[in-house]
Amino acid sequence: MTNWLPDIGTGDGPIYVRLADRIEQDISAGLLAAGARLPPQRDLAYDLGVTVGTVGRAYALMRERGLLSGEVGRGTYVRGRSVEGGRASTPASDESPLTDGTRLYDAPAEKLRFDSTAAPDVGQSDEIRALLGAIEREHPAELASYTRRFPQTWSAAGVSWLARNGFRPSPECIVPTLGVHAGVMAAISAATAPGDGIAFEHVTYSQLARGTRLIGRRTMLVASDEEGVIPEDFERLCAQRHPKMAFLMPTAQNPTLSIMPEARRRQIAAIAARHNVLLVEDDLYGALTDDPTPLLTTFAPDRTFLVGGLSKSVAAGVRGGWVLCPPHFTDRVRIAHKMTTGGMPFMLAELGARLVLSGAAAAIRKRTIGEINARLALAREALDGFDVVARPNIPFLWLALPEPWLSGTFKNAAFEQGVLIDDEDEFKAGRTEQVFHRARLGISAPRRREEVARGLAVIRDLLDGGRAGYDSFG
Template sequence: MTNWLPNLDNDPDQGRKGPLYLRLAERIEADIAGGILPPGTKLPPQRNLAFDIGVTIGTVGRAYNLIRERGLVSGEVGRGTYVMDPKAAGLVAPASPSEPFGGTRSTFVHSGLIRLDSTAAVEVGQAELMGSTLTEITRQHPNEIASYSRSLPASWRDAGVRWLSGAGWSPDGESVVPTLGAHSAILAAIAAVTVPGDKIAFEDLTYCSAARSVNLMGRRSIIMHTQNGSATPEDFERLCAQQHPKLVFLMPSLHNPTAFTMPEDYRRATAEIARRYNVWIIEDEIYGSLVEDGHVKIAAFAPERTFVIGGMSKSVAAGLRGGWVACPPHLAARVHTAHKMVTGGLPFLMAELTARLVNSGDADEIRARVRNEVRSRGAIARQALAGIEFSTQPLSAFLWVKLPDPWLSATFKNAALNEGVLIDDEDEFKTGRTEKTFHRVRLGITVPGSGEELKNGLTVLRRLMVTDNASYDSYS
């Protein structure tokens, strides 16, 4: 371990305003680029660094998460966070100020890597449809674009009703709140019905950005253990009786990362348990929007306590920060206010574009193209990984792959990166420290530019999986 401490006071970019966690992350990047933190260096534990530089542990945690997402470090629960080799990772310096997206930032960009670490909607020509609609909006609403959004047009709510409806369930338009994507919808719902100190239940594997965010908000995330990729009603009731959570976060359709879909009897039982213990429910349907034959929603069994979350990032376009939350009765105004407080407000251009795409049917057309491409890529993945254990579904944007012995999840991630492939290890989805080890990785199939690129990446991973890793050196 090094005695390194980030010198934020002498940061050459200190005049540039920005969140402290972002400045800390960029200082770490700069020190890696400058050789101050060479490959293999173990960064200080988050709690120690927070104490030494006088910030919260949440600030350090967000900075470490950011640099890990950028491929600069690797981390394993109980082992620590280590600097990776920028050359082995295929990282290059940022563009000069005269180049596009250049400037004063010290951010590295990925070059020549195959990205299987994301599940954004696959590129199917969205720009053409979105571009014409944007042109129309800017011509028709120049004043609204230049100012703040001060109202919620009925068309924005109507789009949410249309997008969230399915399997015989449909929200009331007055209960729908348009949001700046699904993540902000989750935070707004949590902020609206909980207070600092409240416990929020998450499955032991889940969308961990939500779990980390609630900790930053002063809530406490608690772990609900799962079986075969889903929390069982028995596990949920035991947790309610012992820990008394105020809210539970669930992804019942195409669960991330296990690709499991919760059976209807589980959904019904979960709703009944939540009602008995007075627990709010967030039903995240961000991946569920890819499913053609929708599953009955938990909200159909417990409408008085369930928030249904939906968005565009997995099925239309990740850059289109549009989403909605359908609220229990009489809570929409509170959630709308909470959303404004946690995000700063909803930009007119994004909300109007999202609504028009949905209400015109263009979003459905894009989603149909995305579904076809996901099916095609899923077939490529199943063929490339034939004989290897994994979980997926025909319209899943990812695979949850069991690693052959003796591979460990974090070690395999490092080996893949050294071979030019970015993937997510299991730690990316763990709610917190747990003795449970899955020895799995998640492989996203939608971001590579073509099916051929996806196949090449999977071929590399398959070769690694069937190779004994006894001689593998993370920092060679």
């Protein structure tokens, strides 16, 4: 396909959504026939004046809609439509990968997964297996039915896990959740209404921003620096655009690893109070750190939802999480969580509570931290001489890319060499002109340190070779 150029000047939503919608319209209009090959991402990005990552996200979204097939290395093609209903056909032989944002759900067998920060395998399955057996023996009736009660132990576990740096939550304000993501979405659903604005940093855990838009809220961007959200820009945003809530990661922010100092946390809390803005403090990575800075919740307990969970410290598959709510929101968040997730499964809630209260979670977290730091030592050695932001105990790095690398192009090059990483577009909460020329490297997913070392060697070779050693895929 050489002469097709989509018009993205009109439409709703971010550029990548508008591009995806235009592709779908052109397929429906017959301008793109079944089997037609779309332009390479780098070429279309150049023609449209957007980033390669933006085109990649549009193509990924179209694969989710079932209208495109292909993957990095072999091109992207328009799929055929079945006669019935006009839907895209799905041949049994089609191997087009499923995606989540710009990530693949399942990495090809030969690829190393550096795009995840879930807790590494440190043998936690032994503790989990023993606790699951005990739950099965002791609570057969609860396992056979829906969860209709919330034992006090579930809240006690949340108190223990969320307590940090002298702050201890009130158990009556704790809501057990299916992980941090579900907890944040429940807080947003309970405390805001469709049309309300939610503030996010330019780069952050962007799946929450996507979820926010999905339920009818508006995303607003606030500037940040190496110390987190900039108070002056937060004040400006609050005064001019009146967000209802702000999502923040004050400790070990994802992906920048910034830690907001105490003075700035006090400023943010004061600004939120002046403008009646609710706050969400995501402390998921904070639970791994030794950082002594008081939690943001300490300075604004009446307007802050503190969320934490087990996915980065213990085991992502457990889906254990808790929200500490301002007192008048607790029941609303519990109901919102049930409405948005279908309810808290007894097995997972009980397992999360027992992991924490038995001390197993703390023991696993200690082993997890040891393994992460061993892998960080490999990363420091492999990437010596390059600009890399890293922190002890945290399972990812924020790598600055030397000229002339672009983030999306570097991601594609790493993929071709067998390593999946995240470019900066994966973390952008909305349309932004801010460019970082960085990539995030997660080092916890590979099973063995030898695999981590091998992936880091690939990254190092790409950095040393530069664009001259990379022939972009077509």
